Amino acid sequence: MTTVSTRTLSLGEVRALAKTVLVSAGMDASGSDLIAKIVTCSERDGPRSHGLRMLPVYAQSFSSGYANGAAVPKIEKIAPGVLRGDADNGYYQIAAAAARQELIALARENGIAAFTCANCHHLGGLRFDTEPLAEAGLVALAVINSLSMVVPQGGLRPVFGTNPMSFACPREGAAPVVWDQAASMVALMDIRMAAAEGHELPRPAGLDPAGNPSIDPEAILETRSLLPFGEHKGAAIAFMIEVLGAALAGGTLSVDNKERESFDALNIKGGATLIAIDPERFGNAAFGEYITRICAEIEGNGAARVPGDGRLKKRAAAEADGIEVSTGLLAQLDALAGV
Structure with missing residues (x-):
């Protein structure tokens, strides 16, 4: 090394x-x-x-002019529990932050609410959008599609993005449970970091130029063809996020790279969906006790730990x-x- x-x-x-x-x-x-x-x-x-x-x-x-550094997102309520955002060609996190308080209010009013956003860029962890909702006592699920570089199981070319997802829920007497993961075996930036630091990946995470699964980050960066986690199961999750992200929000599909390529950018203007659920409106007064019990069954169970x-x-x-x-x-x- x-x-x-x-x-x-x-x-x-x-x-x-x-x-x-x-x-x-x-x-x-x-x-x-x-x-x-x-x-x-x-x-x-x-x-x-x-x-x-x-x-x-x-x-x-x-x-490069690809993203708007002075974006002013527009948030519109289009149904009793639905907010729709246009990020003004800026970063999604800014739009999500602008919608957060109204999303929380709608979830508490209706029991469940969603925020979709298009015309947005995203680089970073989705958990920073779900964790604040869990801190407010809500259960949250976030998805966003990204630049195509994940090959469907058995396929030869990328179709999906690394298509990350995040889940968060409140936990009594402790920090919320929050996890964030990509639909690929490894996130692209983790592969780039391994290449920069000069070490191999712990498991095959992409294809080399010969089309073989590889642990060599340089070879994977050459093909930009990553493997989904869990083989066909991860590919199915990536498909779901393409639907819930790009299709539902009206964002750019992961395979539509023409504009991105003209700016030599690493991301596309994908689509994001953030769902907030108020457990107090779902009829189980012991919700918090359930979370405590689930976590207790994991902690101290060998080397297992609560996700995130x-x-x-x-x-x-x-x-x-x-x-x-x-x-x-x-x-x-x-x-x-x-x-």
Whole structure:
């Protein structure tokens, strides 16, 4: 494995650096605050592939003119429990934050509510959109489709994006249960990080130029053909997210890359759906006890852990000790920030 020189940054320094890079790339004050926070939380909780390493991709989307750095999302109520958003060619997280309070109110009023959004970009973890809803006492499910690079089981070319999903629910006396995962075996940025750090992947995650499953990140990056997790089962999940994301919201299908290619961007203007459920309106007064019991059956069960809880240990360590960042990445980010 290649030895990588690093420097330790506090979370405050990570956020300040992210903010500077985003503003230098053309993002406005409010949008850059939100995305810088998400970048910092990714460095803090993981996966770090969605943290500082994502900043050059954000910057490219603005400098190329592909994304709107001063987007003003439009949110419209189109049914008693449905909000529809147009992100103004900006980042989805900004639109989701703008819709959050109304979505929470609609879920509490109706028992369930949904927010769909199109004309949006997304780079990062979806859990930052579900976790605030769980903190408000709601159950949340989020999906978004992305650039086609996942090959359907038995297929020869990519059809689906890594098509991430996130789930969150409140937990009595503790942080919410929150998990976030891609429909691919490994997220693209994790493969890029493995290539940058000079190590192989722990399991085959994509196809090499000969069409064989590979653990070599460089070979997978050459083909941009990733494998779905769980073989045909993961491909089915990716299909579902294509429907719930792009089709339901009216976003760009993962295979429609023409505009993206003209800007040499890493993402497409996909579609997102965020569903919020108020457990208090579903008739089970013991909902919280059920969650406690489920978690108790997992904890202490060998090496098992509640999905997403690994982030809490990472969070505590990062808050206490800071984050080690490669000096090569820092040099790249300083250049983008104009330092």
